[in-house]
Amino acid sequence: MQAKAGTITNADGTVTFQYKNDQAKEVLVDVQFAGRKAMQKDAKTGLWTVTLGPAAPDMYPYCFVVDGVSIMDPDNPQYFPNEGFKNSLLEIKSKDGLPHDIKNVPHGTMEYIHYYSKSLGGTNTAIVYLPPNYMMSRDKKYPVFYLISGTTDTEEVYYKVGRVNYILDNLLAQKAAKEMIIVQPYGNPTKLLAAPAANGAPQTRFGGDVFSKDLINDLMPYIEKNYRTINNKDHRAIGGFSRGGNQALFNGLSNLDKFSYLCSYSSFTSTDIAGVYDNAEDTNKKIRLFWLGVGTDDFLYGNARDYMEFLDTKGIRSVKEFTNDKFGHTWMNAKYFLTKTLPLLFNKKAAETAMATGEPAPAKTGKEQQFTPGVMARLFPRPIISPEYTEDGIIFRFKAPEAKKVELECEMLPENVAMERDSDGVWSVRLNEYLFETFKYCFVVDSMQVTDPSNMYISPDAGFKYSVADNPKSPFNFASQGEMDHGRVSYDLERNTAFYISGNMRMGVMPAFIQLIPVEGESVESWFKVGGADAITDRLIADGNAKPCMITVSAQDLSQQQGGMQMPGFKMNKLDANDYPTWSLRRRALVKLLLEIKKQPDPEFPAMGGFGGGGFNGGGGFGGGFGM
Incomplete structure (x- = not known):
């Protein structure tokens, strides 16, 4: 049986980091409580591993450095949202509990x-x-x-x-x-x-x-x-x-x-x-x-x-x-x-x-660290722009001076595309198609998948996390939508559901109900953060091409659950991501569905006192967090 990678927190407060890569020559782990430490490859399991600590219970960002390239832990679903660096998150629990623990209390x-x-x-x-x-x-x-x-x-x-x-x-x-x-x-x-x-x-x-x-x-x-x-x-x-x-x-x-x-x-x-x-x-x-x-x-x-x-x-x-x-x-x-x-x-x-009871500032010793232009330059070096959207294409860039080969992997392409290196060690490639599509991509550096470190948009998947290309000038990107009403999105990560309610809901008008089903391994966040379901719906409603609606993302059939919104005229429209191989096709399918729903007659609104706080799954329910 093949050994399974994964980070393990031990009872004594130490942490065992494990990573699988048969081609790597050198692997380090970079974790906030210990700095960069070399990992050793186990001849029997093939895993790169090291145990560090003990460390105080808390949450720590970390990454692996594989032959000089920093990557997130591909076996950890938790990551640090950031414009630049890409780190995973490690949580060391405390027996006595910590202020940030997710406890059995009412949640906002x-x-x-x-x-x-x-x-x-x-x-x-x-x-x-x-x-x-x-x-x-x-x-x-x-x-x-x-x-x-x-x-x-x-x-x-x-x-x-x-x-x-x-x-x-x-x-x-x-x-x-x-x-x-x-x-x-x-x-x-x-x-x-x-x-x-x-x-x-x-x-x-x-x-x-x-x-x-x-x-x-x-x-x-x-x-x-x-x-x-x-x-x-x-x-x-x-x-x-x-x-x-x-x-x-x-x-x-x-x-x-x-x-x-x-x-x-x-x-x-x-x-x-x-x-x-x-x-x-x-x-x-x-x-x-x-x-x-x-x-x-x-x-x-x-x-x-x-x-x-x-x-x-x-x-x-x-x-x-x-x-x-x-x-x-x-x-x-x-x-x-x-x-x-x-x-x-x-x-x-x-x-x-x-x-x-405020105390005076401590006396100056002359040894205090100072934030200087040099520190600024070290912490925030000149950024690599990737992806860069031009009038006729998309340029992807990745800095890896020591890499032997770098390719672009993209869900829109049947095979990887080779990238070229310049004198500064920056690899690049231009795609002349798909300028206004939304798609997942990554770099393949000497056979290793790497999330684009220059792109803040990440597909929140359970395993390896792809970057997301989404042209800001696309009509279904928030950046180019102009002044209009927007809906709100709420996530219930404990029940693994997500909700959207459009910004122009009116009392007495039955909204359209849509369930979006994610692919296994994708987060319920994906339909919004990659699929742009909220931006698409906002745009079509603003243009008069869609009805006010409520959208849920869940793998379970919510219309069949107890309570199930059994009311006159209720219909749950469904769209399953498993039926479409790319996010470009999924977005098109959602647009088509919203246009079709627009043609349907409005059902009679039931006397039920609104949607907040009730609805599916016994309360807290569908849109339960929204509203004035």
């Missing part, structure tokens, strides 16, 4: 939203956490915490890596925090544009930039229109990690009429904000909580400490928190800081107690 809902941003001149995206009781009390309004992730992170990172939803779920179950809505914006929105910045670099400016304008002028109005929010400064908080902390502090301090709770996790911001630092008495009156946390082993520690000291010299109160055991500038710190601050948000008494 995570909604993926799209909205037209006039500041951006295009469609932007965010994720919204709704507390567990949001749909139970239709009249209650909630405070809002705007939470921004770091440089090169996507809007998913505070959900998939930071686990903010589970941390708050657990705190709410303990009655240790206030109910709140948490909005997670994407911190680098220019990357979403159909014509992004030429250099492709991450956004690092703050204030007069498009992110800040979008946050204040577009995202906040969208949230306050579409969710039940309390719209004053004492019920708004803003915070973030790394660059997101910088963005949060700058926008919070620049808008103290809108925010009174400010949190910075491993960051600092400008010392030149008009009317703030030189007017301490007024500033202190406006801020309920000014919370700053950083690790003493963080490369931003020197800058963060200097900023704390600057606030002290100006007489501006703040709470300061330091760690020294979470490997520096890491998401272990980000999660820890969340557990410290969430109980303080929108709790005047707890916030004031914390502020009253």
Whole structure:
């Protein structure tokens, strides 16, 4: 029997990493708690393996480095969403439990939203956490915490890596925090544009930039229109990690009429904000909580400490928190800081107690790490643009100076296509067809499949994760859709289902019901993140070619489950991905189905009190997380 690869967490806190590759000459594992360590090939099993640790219970990103090429663990379904690097996620459990554990408590809902941003001149995206009781009390309004992730992170990172939803779920179950809505914006929105910045670099400016304008002028109005929010400064908080902390502090301090709770996790911001630092008495009156946390082993520690000291010299109160055991500038710190601050948000008494006990910044030693242009260049080297969409083709690029052979594997092609290497070690190839198709692809480097490290869009499959090519200028890509209504997508990863509800649902009008069935090994996220089911439906509805609808993704036949939506005129329209070999064909089939449903007569709407909180599978159900 062939030995099976896979990462194993052992009872003593050590971790055994295993990887299968018969052609590899050298394999290392790069994991945050141990750095890069060589793996050895077992002659009997053929597995490359090493045991490291013990490590403290937590979540750690890691990857394998195979003959100089970094890859995700192909046997791990959990990965780190990011614009650039591609890492898997390792979770070491604690016998006593951790704040971010998924526990048997009521869970909130995570909604993926799209909205037209006039500041951006295009469609932007965010994720919204709704507390567990949001749909139970239709009249209650909630405070809002705007939470921004770091440089090169996507809007998913505070959900998939930071686990903010589970941390708050657990705190709410303990009655240790206030109910709140948490909005997670994407911190680098220019990357979403159909014509992004030429250099492709991450956004690092703050204030007069498009992110800040979008946050204040577009995202906040969208949230306050579409969710039940309390719209004053004492019920708004803003915070973030790394660059997101910088963005949060700058926008919070620049808008103290809108925010009174400010949190910075491993960051600092400008010392030149008009009317703030030189007017301490007024500033202190406006801020309920000014919370700053950083690790003493963080490369931003020197800058963060200097900023704390600057606030002290100006007489501006703040709470300061330091760690020294979470490997520096890491998401272990980000999660820890969340557990410290969430109980303080929108709790005047707890916030004031914390502020009253704030300590001065530690004295400068001269040995603090500083964030310099050299560090910036090392952390964020000149990016490789891949895929690059031109007027007449798509260019794919991959840097691998030591590779002997690199090919492009693509679901649209019958066989792999050879790539050519330039003098800088960058391999490239141009496809002159399929410019406006959506498809999965990867690079094959000396016979090894590699996810494109320059492409933030990944097919969320259980095994190897392909990259996704989706031209921003395609009519079914959010980037090119213009100002229109958008639906929302919600995932229930524990029950392995996903839901979409269109943005123009009207009371008294029966929506169309569609079930999309995924291929085995693909996630329920795939129909949206690769198939673009939400973008397609939004576009056709906006053009008058589709009806308002509700879509579910599930391998099970939901119409046959108990309750089953047995009502006059109900029909579940189904589309099975197994019937179509490529995502291009699946998208076409969905368009055809939506056009056919448009021709069907509208059924009579039953007297059932709406769809939220009921529906399939006994409640929580179909669209249970959506609505005002």
